[in-house]
Amino acid sequence: MQLTPSESADQGTFEAIFHALDAASRDRIGPAKPRLLAIPIRDDAGVVTGGLWAISLFGWMHVEMLLVPEPLRGQGIGSAMMALAETEARRRGCMGMHVDTFSFQAGSFYEKMGFSQFGVLDDCPPGYSRLFFQKRLVPKCPA
Numbered sequence: 001m002q003l004t005p006s007e008s009a010d011q012g013t014f015e016a017i018f019h020a021l022d023a024a025s026r027d028r029i030g031p032a033k034p035r036l037l038a039i040p041i042r043d044d045a046g047v048v049t050g051g052l053w054a055i056s057l058f059g060w061m062h063v064e065m066l067l068v069p070e071p072l073r074g075q076g077i078g079s080a081m082m083a084l085a086e087t088e089a090r091r092r093g094c095m096g097m098h099v100d101t102f103s104f105q106a107g108s109f110y111e112k113m114g115f116s117q118f119g120v121l122d123d124c125p126p127g128y129s130r131l132f133f134q135k136r137l138v139p140k141c142p143a
Helices: 014-029 077-091 106-111
Strands: 035-042 048-057 060-067 096-100 115-123 131-135
Touching: 014 060, 035 077, 048 077, 060 077, 096 106, 106 115, 106 131
Parallel strands: 060 096
Antiparallel strands: 035 048, 048 060, 096 131, 115 131
C-alpha cells in the first residue's frame, strides 16, 4: 500500500472513495443518495453569475454555495432562492437545512431566514471564523 498526497486525482477517485464509505455505513444509515438542487442566476447573455447550489442527503439539505452578484443585492433575490430551496427541501421530505458561511459574509442573512448558529470554527480563514447554521423544518425526533 502506498499513501501519496496529491492536489489532483484520477477520474473516478472521488466516486471510489464515496462508494467505499457508503458501503461501510450502509447497514446503519442506509444508502447515500445525494440529490442536487441548482438555482442559477444568469445575466442577459445566459452566463451564470451566481446562484444557489445545494445537496440533499440523509434527510437534510446542505446549501453549499449561495451568491447574489453585487449589483443585484438588496432586491430579495437571496431570500427568494433560499425560500425556493426550503420549499424543495420540504418537498423532498428533509427534516432541516444547514449552511456555513464566513464571519465577514452572510451570518445575519441566515439568521433572518430562520437559521440558528450551531458551531464556529475560529481562524478559518485566519483572522475570521467559519459559522455553521441550521434550520429545522420538522420537529426533532424523540430520543
